[in-house]
Amino acid sequence: MVSNRLPVSLERTGDDTWRTHPAAGGLVSALDPVMRRRGGVWVGWPGIADETTDTLRDVLDTHHNADSAYRLEPVALTAQDIAGFYEGFSNEVIWPLFHNRFTACRFEPEYWQVYQQVNREFARRINEVARADDFIWVHDYHLVNVADELRALGLYNRSSFFQHIPFPTADIFCNLPWWREIVYALLSYDFIGLQTVTDRVNLLDVLTTLFDHVETTADDDCVDVEIGDAGLEPHQHRLRIGTLPISIDYDHIAELAGSRRTAEYIERFREGWHGRTVMLGVDRLDYTKGLPEKLEAFREALTRYPELRTRISLQQHVIPSRQQVPQYAEQKEQIERLVGEINGEFTESGWVPIHYIFHSMEPAELMAHYQVADIALVTPLKDGMNLVAKEYCAATRDNNGVLILSEFAGAAAELGDHALLVNPHDVIATAERIHEAYYMDRAERQSRMQAMREIIQAHNAFDWVEDFLRAAGANSTNLQKQ
The missing domain is CATH 3.40.50.2000 (Glycogen Phosphorylase B;)
Known part of the structure; x- marks a missing residue:
């Protein structure tokens, strides 16, 4: 297996001391369980610059290779x-x-x-x-x-x-x-x-x-x-x-979604929403993810359908990424400006329309957000697949969720018959889909979600x-x- 990044990152904490961190990203999420099952050698960069190959190999031998089903080989x-x-x-x-x-x-x-x-x-x-x-x-x-x-x-x-x-x-x-x-x-x-x-x-x-x-x-x-x-x-x-x-590794996601750690997060999160409908966004900071368009679509939904105000909130998680690239820093500024504008326009006593969090999450926390969410809004402008859409479905164990999905995500080819497809450039049509998702009856929600879960389970990462x-x-x- 050869990729730009290894599934672990190395950090030097002293002259002879090191720390390892799990690497993030859809590629690692998909391939690590496969390598654990099949074995082999994974060649890649361990996330630290200006170290020799021998040093990196020694650290990986100590911190990973000694007790792993597969071997990591570093590129310096x-x-x-x-x-x-x-x-x-x-x-x-x-x-x-x-x-x-x-x-x-x-x-x-x-x-x-x-x-x-x-x-x-x-x-x-x-x-x-x-x-x-x-x-x-x-x-x-x-x-x-x-x-x-x-x-x-x-x-x-x-x-x-x-x-x-x-x-x-x-x-x-x-x-x-x-x-x-x-x-x-x-x-x-x-x-x-x-x-x-x-x-x-x-x-x-x-x-x-x-x-x-x-x-x-x-x-x-x-x-x-x-x-x-x-x-x-x-x-x-x-x-x-x-x-x-x-x-994705469907069984692993389902197991993690049902874990005690996840259940603790779920209990805490649900208390904070006071029975309101939660629409979830989880996106890496990137101009391909359509975050400004998503926010504008939510603003349009609140404008066109005033009855949604105080009843639905968008919880938008943005995962830090490539902030040293100027376009990404500009994107973050634009997102935060839009969040401020929309919240300033629509906030009422006891209700804020957008809860924006710029952070990374541990897996159990993410699984909890998936399960608390009534709607997932996954609207990239262009995406190879988008595994968030599949993870949301796999984690929604009660089948009671709606996936609004960009037709420009690769996942649309598999899930498009059951998700609510949108063109993210069309903020009015996306607003209408948000309205449709809010009012969708439980039987239809469960039927659509069950169908998507079966598709993903029938073709998982190992398949x-x-x-x-x-x-x-x-x-x-x-x-x-x-």
């Missing part, structure tokens, strides 16, 4: 690496471009140079620890070049790539000055997994934009691609692309992994490509 990065690779190319080029925010991109040539350098370093570490028959699974947009770098090192293990974020249309993607290099790097993978059919179609469009001879053969959720153009390396002519939406490995041919004999 400098502060300069992180600035150019992660904060630069990954977050100021690929992230906004792939989320249709072309105007937010900073196409700095230095970012591209550092991105290639760091991908090369990841490949070196994989080459050091991989055995001849290992299957290599690389995750997400930070590490597109890894397979190409592995080929350059002479490592021809079967390798696959899964992209957790959307894949853009060809006209957006080709604005990237290095789009051709990215495509050639992707062709070094044997298999590429994407979240939705739309993502797969977009990638195929990019391939047909670059190459004259592209033939495809569809097979269930996968497409076999053969490129006939001259000039490609032998291993770049054939590729398999699959639609494999990621999921997703098995489907991916099967589609990628990971269980077949490794083929040496010459």
Whole structure:
């Protein structure tokens, strides 16, 4: 397993003392339980700069590897690496471009140079620890070049790539000055997994934009691609692309939702709402999450439907993220200004319309908020999947909840028949959906929620992994490509 971040972060607390923290994020949430069940090696950066590989390996051996079902292998990065690779190319080029925010991109040539350098370093570490028959699974947009770098090192293990974020249309993607290099790097993978059919179609469009001879053969959720153009390396002519939406560890979420620790939080939270309807938002600080649009939609709902005032409150949790990036700091200021405006406009004695909290949460606290909420408002402008939507459903054990979901979240392809879908740019229509959710009768709420829970339970994180490995041919004999 290869990802930008390991599932634990390291912190130096003294000359010879260290502390570990669980890493946050949807990727870790989905993959950690799988690795605990299957075993293997996970290669990634442990969240601390300017330490040697030997030091990081010794710390991980002591604090994780000694009693874990799988092994962590660190990639050592400098502060300069992180600035150019992660904060630069990954977050100021690929992230906004792939989320249709072309105007937010900073196409700095230095970012591209550092991105290639760091991908090369990841490949070196994989080459050091991989055995001849290992299957290599690389995750997400930070590490597109890894397979190409592995080929350059002479490592021809079967390798696959899964992209957790959307894949853009060809006209957006080709604005990237290095789009051709990215495509050639992707062709070094044997298999590429994407979240939705739309993502797969977009990638195929990019391939047909670059190459004259592209033939495809569809097979269930996968497409076999053969490129006939001259000039490609032998291993770049054939590729398999699959639609494999990621999921969650349903049983773990359900168990945590029913824990004593969660029950203590639930009791405390319910006392504070005095029987009012609670609409919940849980979003990482990011301009792709549609937070200003969500707040404007709630303002519109309170304006159009005055009877909702004092009866419903929006509890909006924003998880800190990338605050050193100027656009994220600006987004936080905009959100807090809107919260102040709306609360100033509508607050009445004993009732505040928006309860805004900027913080991180422990899992039991999050599960409690899911269960106290009558409505979840999940309205990203663009999202690869959005696991919050699935976690909310899995945690709603009494089935008595309504999910309002953006049609631009990958989860809409699976849950859209039972969630209330919205276009988050349309604040009036979203306000109408809030009104509909508030007045939905219990029988319909439970019917819709039960259906979504069954869908998620029937295809959990472990099923997703098995489907991916099967589609990628990971269980077949490794083929040496010459």
